[in-house]
Amino acid sequence: MTEHVDVLIIGAGLSGIGAARHLQAAFPDRTYTILEARDAIGGTWDLFRYPGVRSDSDMHTLGYRFRPWTQAEAIADGPSILRYIRDTATEAGIDRHIRFGHRVTCAAWSAEDARWTVDATHGEETVRFTATFLYSCTGYYHYDAGYLPEFPGIERFGGTVVHPQHWPAGLDYTGKNIVVIGSGATAVTLVPALADRAAHVTMLQRSPTYVAALPTEDATAIKLRRLLGARRAYSIVRWRNIILGTLFYQLSRRRPDIVKSMLRKAITRRLPPGYDVDTHFTPRYQPWDQRLCLAPDGDLFTAIRRGRASVVTDRIEEFTETGLRLASGARLDADIIVTATGLRLLALGGIRLTVDGRPVDLPETMVYKGMMLGGVPNFAFTIGYTNASWTLKADLVSEHVVRILRHLDTHGYTTCVPTNTDPTITPQPLLDFQAGYVLRSVHEFPKSGSRPPWRLGMSYAHDLLNLRYGKLDDGTLRFSRHPVTPRPDHAPRYSMG
Structure with missing residues (x-):
């Protein structure tokens, strides 16, 4: 009926x-x-x-x-x-x-x-x-499925290939060498999360993306909840964040050089001295041409600074039995390759x-x-x-x-x-x-x-x-x-x- x-x-x-x-x-x-x-x-x-x-x-x-x-x-x-x-x-x-x-x-x-x-x-x-x-x-x-480019030789790889949209529930990555292909929000999220248990995580990107560090907890919101209650505090913080987000977006579109300088300085402070920021964290596009990636408490930069993660900017030539061969001739060995290649x-x-x-x-x-x-x-x-x-x-x-x-x-x-x-x-x-x-x-x-x-x-x-x-x-x-x-x-x- x-x-x-x-x-x-x-x-x-x-x-x-x-x-x-x-x-x-x-x-x-x-x-x-x-x-x-x-x-x-x-x-x-x-x-x-x-x-x-x-x-x-x-x-x-x-x-x-x-x-x-x-x-x-x-x-x-x-x-x-x-x-x-x-x-x-x-x-x-x-x-x-x-x-x-x-x-x-x-x-x-x-x-x-x-x-x-x-x-x-x-x-x-x-x-x-x-x-x-x-x-x-x-x-x-x-x-039903995320985006996966055609990678030459992917069938030869002897390890595990995973797309984030279909993450296996029982995948054990403890002590493994992992390569995460991609530089968008999913890759920026995955790298520090995997680095806690993996031997090492490499974020392999064709080109950089803009990444900003924000605190996981909002101290102002916590204080306002104690003073005003949940509903009033929520409304105030919500409008504050809407206004700040709008102003930052407008500044990004109208004065992109200022925003690029701000983001670069913030990233440089969180990375090891002498880190190649220009190669790995300076995109070719303007801020907000693509969505800005967030790193809560700078977790991505912390993993890099501690040596648990690294960034490689290069193109994939082909998959090999043990990992990847890159256009530069370099090789990346991996037990697990995560294709964070998009939606x-x-x-x-x-x-x-x-x-x-x-x-x-x-x-x-x-x-x-x-x-x-x-x-x-x-x-x-x-x-x-x-x-x-x-x-x-x-x-x-x-x-x-x-x-x-x-x-x-x-x-x-x-x-x-x-x-x-x-x-x-x-x-x-x-x-x-x-x-x-x-x-x-x-x-x-x-x-x-x-x-x-x-x-x-x-x-x-x-x-x-x-x-x-x-x-x-x-x-x-x-x-x-x-x-x-x-x-x-x-x-x-x-x-x-």
């Missing part, structure tokens, strides 16, 4: 649980279900289980707006974040609305019925749901959308307010910031969905759909970000527009004003009480209005 709900949420990770909490608080009597492809709450934070896995944002901004983070660690490990998400779901009763092992494959909108029909695989069966509003909280990672992206979790029988070709659509698709009715999705915590944007998107649903109720509307009738708005890549995992896949995603409200912004202050307080009935988001039909005038390929 087909089950109908008011709102169907896809994904029970950080975004999905937050979306359910916002929805439930605003509409206690509205029905909703969360479909989760895996068998556990947590999304990314349940999937990634490599040693040292942690946040690369402070928990006062990665945490939900409605639920204070109260632990001492501001840069938290994966298990702590996972417990925070699960506790949020349990305390609000959200876990009772989750259907685990339900992988959504397709969703079809019917204007005649003003509802979505959603198919999900559950074991060997196909299960069908209908919903008035569809809310995708799948993130944009490909959960694969997947738009909307790979779900196929159709609108009145017509397939939605995602690269041909344009994103409205960074959270809806032009021409796709009663649909929203979450994509977080690349220059700040994911949850800052996820919370705002959830609040805006609540505003839309309340507007529908208040005026007796059944349908809302973003409609672009301005032919001067030109398509642009959705994410203006130079990270390899983005560049490899961004062509498979919807487009951003050249002007608001079709431009995907990366400014929390702008989104706060627009999504929390901005006008809903703006002439672009069209509301109706009856079935809608396509507009021929300048509308995107799948626009309705």
Whole structure:
């Protein structure tokens, strides 16, 4: 039998649980279900289980707006974040609305019925749901596999090759020589975590990345919690970190030489005297062209200073029986090689959308307010910031969905759909970000527009004003009480209005 709900949420990770909490608080009597492809709450934070896995944002901004983070660690490990998400779901009763092992494959909108029909695989069966509003909280990672380049001779290597996205539970690396290929956030996390037990860990990188050391514990947050209580302290520290993060990002974009000098001086102080900072920690790109990596308490630099870890900047020529041969002719012997070579992206979790029988070709659509698709009715999705915590944007998107649903109720509307009738708005890549995992896949995603409200912004202050307080009935988001039909005038390929 087909089950109908008011709102169907896809994904029970950080975004999905937050979306359910916002929805439930605003509409206690509205029905909703969360479909989760895996068998556990947590999304990314349940999937990634490599040693040292942690946040690369402070928990006062990665945490939900409605639920204070109260632990001492501001840069938290994966298990702590996972417990925070699960506790949020349990305390609000959200876990009772989750259907685990339900992988959504397709969703079809019917204007005649003003509802979505959603198919999900559950074991060997196909299960069908209908919903008035569809809310995708799948993130944009490909959960099945990470990115692995073609390495010549990898089959010859006699040791163990591991990708962080699929870390073996029983892998014993005690006393082993380990090479971690990569220089991004995962590699910067793994190297000091492995160095505690390994004989030696080498971070092998083609080019450096920017790394900043931050304290694991936020002393100000701890003091404020004692004086003001958890909720007031959380709000103050959250806003302080938002403001400081925004100022640092703007300084990075406008005066990159100042930021590069600051980062270089900070790194040099933490590394051994005479260390070749120019080769190993001076990137070719500007700060925040890619995401800045964090080293809590400078743990990466501590491991290097103690001789437990080292950095090699070179290219891989081939795998050998005992390790790697590099372009310089040097060889790295290893018992274990970790391919921290990046992620694969997947738009909307790979779900196929159709609108009145017509397939939605995602690269041909344009994103409205960074959270809806032009021409796709009663649909929203979450994509977080690349220059700040994911949850800052996820919370705002959830609040805006609540505003839309309340507007529908208040005026007796059944349908809302973003409609672009301005032919001067030109398509642009959705994410203006130079990270390899983005560049490899961004062509498979919807487009951003050249002007608001079709431009995907990366400014929390702008989104706060627009999504929390901005006008809903703006002439672009069209509301109706009856079935809608396509507009021929300048509308995107799948626009309705």
